[in-house]
Each structure stands twice: as structure tokens, then as C-alpha cells.
Amino acid sequence: MGKTDKKQQIFQAALTVFARYGYRKTTVEDVAAAVGMTKSNIYFYVKNKRDLYERTVSGALERWRAAIGAEMETAKTVREKFMVAARSSFEYLKNQEELRALLIQDPEIFTLSRTEDRFFEVNHRAMMMLRQVIQQGVDEGVFHPVDVDSVTEFLFSIYIMFLIKTYVKSDGSAGDRMYEEGLSLIFRGLCRQ
């Protein structure tokens, strides 16, 4: 087995553990135990506990983004693309309990501060996919002539928040209802006519 394979194995196990306990409560030894190796050997593959975490998360995010991207290419119209993006993100997360848990544990994963964001690159790539849809909508006159960059960021943020909200252990509040109401409100504000 190559070194890369072993790493993947580690990140997979780390995902499970971090998702369950969060960064702080997770011990390097916990991860090691999950892979079936010893604590010290982990340091052969990663530099740090932090390093371990960041690689783990980045990997998971990237897989997610790639999945959405693939789905979006199947859509034709702008409206479809928008919906596909939203829907397939939700679908994807539905089958990824660990990723969901992770996002709940550490919502800052989505922070977009370029300077210190540990996940800037992958986040940015994801946002660009959204931007492209909006740009297209504006160009085609389907959407109001909004400032594309600002609105992209705005919607991306809402979108992220939605995901988190939706998957946080049931607030007791009707998440689905909020989802529908919110979405139509947004659409009403975005679409022309």
C-alpha cells in the first residue's frame, strides 16, 4: 500500500473521529486508534494535530464540491442550475453524516477570510460555481441586474447557513418550513418579474 493510500486511510478515520468529538475533544491518540496504528506513527504522515485536521476537512470539502459540480453540468437553464446546486448539496449531505457533524462542530470552516482561512481555496472554488450561475442569470436577463460579486457572496453565505441550520440536530423549529419561506423570499427578490 502506498503512502498516499495510507494517508487517505488516516484522513478517513480522522473524519469520523473529528466529526464525533470536534477538534478540541479529539485526541491524536483517538485518531490513531481509529486507524489502528499508534499515536506516534501519525506524526510520520502529518506535521501536526492542526495539520491533520485541516487536511481531513479540506479533503471532505473538496469531494463535496466536486460532486455538486458534476451534478450542475447536467442542468440546462439558469433556474435549473440554481435549484440543482441547492438540492444536490442537500442530497449529498444527507448521506454524509460525518461531514454534517463536522460542519456543526466547526462552523468556521466556511469562513471566507482570505488571510487566515484554512479552507479558503476549496471554499472559493465552490463559491465561484455559484457566481457563474448568477452571472449567467444576470446576463440572460432572468435575474435583476444585481452586483454579481456581492450577491454571490451574500447568497453563498445564506446557502451555507441554510445547510448548517438544516442539519443541526432538530432545533425544534420547523426547518423545512423556514427553508421554503426563505427560498421563495429570496427568489422573489432575485428574479425579474
Place this chain on the structure above:
Amino acid sequence: MGKTDKKQQIFQAALTVFARYGYRKTTVEDVAAAVGMTKSNIYFYVKNKRDLYERTVSGALERWRAAIGAEMETAKTVREKFMVAARSSFEYLKNQEELRALLIQDPEIFTLSRTEDRFFEVNHRAMMMLRQVIQQGVDEGVFHPVDVDSVTEFLFSIYIMFLIKTYVKSDGSAGDRMYEEGLSLIFRGLCRQ
């Protein structure tokens, strides 16, 4: 000086320290040093490090909410109230660097899950203020006849997100522009006609 005063003094100092270093990195001793007393004496006033933190945060949130509440009473129309709420929140935070820092350090402060939220009460009170405005807008026919509860929660979430986004150490992105674009988009979706 009464015991309550001393407590306030402690929470004030704690706010400073927690804002700077975050919960984890902050040492009880740090706080003690900031007040000018010994570590052990802190335990005369609070039960725990956790207890210290929660009282500190709750206090700060409550002061904030009260300030907004006072401002809102000065407004007459629904639209004014809405704007005042948004604006004075921002204004307030502009002068409260520490609270801002705190919110960045621990965004979960705003989590609204009734079961585990440590700050549920004060958060809830704040949201109810918003709900009241929306209800009024709907009643007066100024807003679309939306589902008040869902939209309240939706807008409150966005509002919180906005605050955090805006005050996160410079994103590099144009926060204000996003703010304006987003707000008008929302309004367009919310207001009738």
C-alpha cells in the same frame, strides 16, 4: 463596593480577556490578573471557568439587546423599526470591539437549539423583538403575508450571520456593499408592491 459590583468588575475584565484569547486559551488566572485579584478568589464569585464564561457572555448579550430595544422604541413605522434594528445593532457593535471579538471567537453563542443553548434565553428575547416588527408589518399589510415564525427565524439567522460576517477581521471582501445588496434583495422579497 458590593458583591454585585465586584462581579461586574470581574465580568468586565473577563470579557476583555475572553475576547482576546477565546475561551480555551483564556486562563482563569488571566482573568484574575486582569481584575487584580488571585485566581482562587475568582472561585468565590463563580462556580467554574465555564460559569465565568457564560455569565460574562450573557451579560454582554443582554446589554446589547437592551440597547437595541431602547432604540427601536423611538421608531414609528414598521420600515423604520426594521432599519433601526439593523442599524443600531451595527452601531452598537462598532463601539464594542470586545463583544465583536467574542462573537468571532465563539459563533455558537448564537445557536438557537433550545436544548443545549447556553444563551437561549437572551437570544430568544432578541429574536422576539424582530418577530414583533415582522408581525406588525404583516398585520399592516406592508409586508407580504408570510409565515411570521419561519421568516423571523430566517431573517434573524441572516441578521446574525451578517453581523458576524461584517465584523470578522477584514474579509478582504466589500462587506458594506454586500450588506446593501443583500438588504435590498431581502426587502424586495419582503415588502409588498
Place this chain on the structure above:
Amino acid sequence: MGKTDKKQQIFQAALTVFARYGYRKTTVEDVAAAVGMTKSNIYFYVKNKRDLYERTVSGALERWRAAIGAEMETAKTVREKFMVAARSSFEYLKNQEELRALLIQDPEIFTLSRTEDRFFEVNHRAMMMLRQVIQQGVDEGVFHPVDVDSVTEFLFSIYIMFLIKTYVKSDGSAGDRMYEEGLSLIFRGLCRQ
């Protein structure tokens, strides 16, 4: 209320608390709370936590010894006295849950090392009562001509052990049975004929 009364009140409360939690786990504050005063005020009446404990225990032991002494004076023959001593000790303890608990928590209370024993005096007085009975038995020829001092100490020790064993939360073993068997064994070895 005189200072002495207040002290008695303190020792009474202390007995309750020490009996329940043992010396180590008992906090000066626990005792204070039980009396209804503050920690610091305790130090007006006693020098130390240790001092507090020792006065508390000594008092209880002395009351016990006095009760037995009174009972023994009612007996006539040596055998009667012996039995009365054993029996009334048990009877007394039956109604003194706290003292019992205390003895279980700190069996060293009965240690007889003259040098460091904190309760030497009262223990010694108790043992002397037993010695007197044995001496009388030997003098009257009812008992074997044993070495009075040694046997006294021996029996006193067994006697103490018995008390503790008996009142330790049921070992699961048949304490009563052991009591009878042991006592008759002892008597067989002690009495002439």
C-alpha cells in the same frame, strides 16, 4: 447563650458531618453550614480543623464511656459486669448512628499509642473500667490467673474490633453468629472450670 453552649452546638453539628463524610471529605465550611454560621467564625471557637475534629470525637467518646460506667455500677457479680459492659456498649451504639459512623470512618480513634494518640485519655479511662472487672475476676478466682494488663489490652482490642465489625455496614457475613462463637470461645479460655 454562653460560649460553652455554642461550642457544644458546634461539636454536635460537627459530629453529624464528620460521621457522614469522614475527616478528609468534611470541609470546615460543611460544619459551619450545619451550625448555621460561617466558616471563619468557626475559627473563633477552635484553633484548627484538626482541633475541631478532636474535640468533637473526644466529647462523643466520653459521653459513651460515662454511659457504660453508669450501667456497670448496677451489676453485682463479675460475670454480670462483663456482660453488662459488652451489652450496654452495643445498646448505646445502637442509638448512636453518628458515633458508629464516625468509628467506621476513622478506626484509628481507638489506637492506644500513648505518644500520638489524640484520644488516649478517654480510651484509657474506658480500658481501665474493663481492667477492673478482669482484676476482680482473677482475685475472686472466677477467671484463670492471667496477666491482667495483657489480657485487658487483648480483650479491649477484641472488644473494640467487635464493635466495629458489628456495625460496619453488613459484611454479608453473619456478624451475630461470629459474635456468639467468638464470645463463647473467649469465655471458655478465660473462665476457670
Place this chain on the structure above:
Amino acid sequence: MGKTDKKQQIFQAALTVFARYGYRKTTVEDVAAAVGMTKSNIYFYVKNKRDLYERTVSGALERWRAAIGAEMETAKTVREKFMVAARSSFEYLKNQEELRALLIQDPEIFTLSRTEDRFFEVNHRAMMMLRQVIQQGVDEGVFHPVDVDSVTEFLFSIYIMFLIKTYVKSDGSAGDRMYEEGLSLIFRGLCRQ
């Protein structure tokens, strides 16, 4: 050096320290220093301070019991066995200052309450050795037809008490004399004729 060896080294050192200062006064750091390692490394071998203590004590008790067991097998008659047991226990302890000290520091080590006894197993094994002798004596008609279980427990208790008494830092009292008087008294009550 294997892990087991290292552990033995630790327990040996721990025995020394616990014997000297008692459980409470002994610091994990004290033990570590005695072995020549750091505090934290101790936690590599044991779970707790408590764990450290219990393993230390159990080991010492077990070594003791095994030594007596070996001696007893050399004896032929019941009386001899009884005497050997008593005598070799004393002999063993004479050369084990630390174990002696330990027993004095924490007499509860010998408590036989099945539920809470931390050393029940090893204690029980020891008592069973005594029981066997008594059973044999009764079977052979050398002893009175006593209730074996009760008397075993009774004698075991006395025996333990004796050990403690004898080895408590000089009582000032003539321990040996008491030993002889007590033993003959017991024998007189136990042996037929």
C-alpha cells in the same frame, strides 16, 4: 527492560513512598521522583493515583500471602500449621518495614466487606488458608466442633488486629506479652481437652 519490569519498579518505589507518607500525603510526583521518572510518565503505566495505590498494595499483600502459603506447606500437624501461619506472618513482616508501615497508615486494607473492599480477593485468599487449617483441626477432632466459617472470620480478624497492634510504632505496651497471653487464651478455647 520490559514494561512489566518497569511497573514492578514503580510499584516498589510507590510502596516505599506510600508507606512513609500514606496515601493522602503522597504525591504522584513523589512516586515519580522515587522511580526517577516524570510525573506524567507514571500515567503511562497506571490510570490514577488510586490505581497506583491499589496495585501497589495488592502486589505487596499477594507476595506476603504467597510467602506464608509456602511456609505452611512444610508443616505436618494442624497445631504446627496454625503456629507456622502465625509465626511466619510475623517473621515476614519483621523484614518488611514498608509493608508494616503501609498497614498502619491504612488499616482498612484488611476490611473484608465484599462490596467495597479494594483488596477483597487477596484478603479472601489469605483467610481461606486459615479456614483450611481450622477445618482440618475440627475434622481430626483436635479442635472443638466449632462453626468453621464464623470462627475463621473471628480468628482472622483477631490475627489481623494482632499484626497491626504488634507493629504499630511502639505502643509502649508489652506487645509480645499480650501476644502470648492472648494466643494461649485462644488456644485454650479452641483445642479440645
Place this chain on the structure above:
DNA sequence: AATGAATGAGGCTTCATTCAT
């Protein structure tokens, strides 16, 4: 590539005790 062993640094908490009022 892997491991056992070791370490250092640090943090939380408890409490007996004191002191000014």
C-alpha cells in the same frame, strides 16, 4: 514505517486559614 516510552507545560480546582471590619 512503526512503536513504546518519556516529557514538559499547563490548567482547573479545592481548602484551610487569615484579616479587616
Place this chain on the structure above:
DNA sequence: TATGAATGAAGCCTCATTCAT
């Protein structure tokens, strides 16, 4: 007499990280 407030000292334990093998 009584109290609130303050303190110092101490102890347990966790963990990320390193190193020799």
C-alpha cells in the same frame, strides 16, 4: 461575635510532541 473577602499552596491530570530503536 460574626462575616465577607481574599489568598497561597498544593495536587491531579491531560496531551501534544519527541526520540531512540
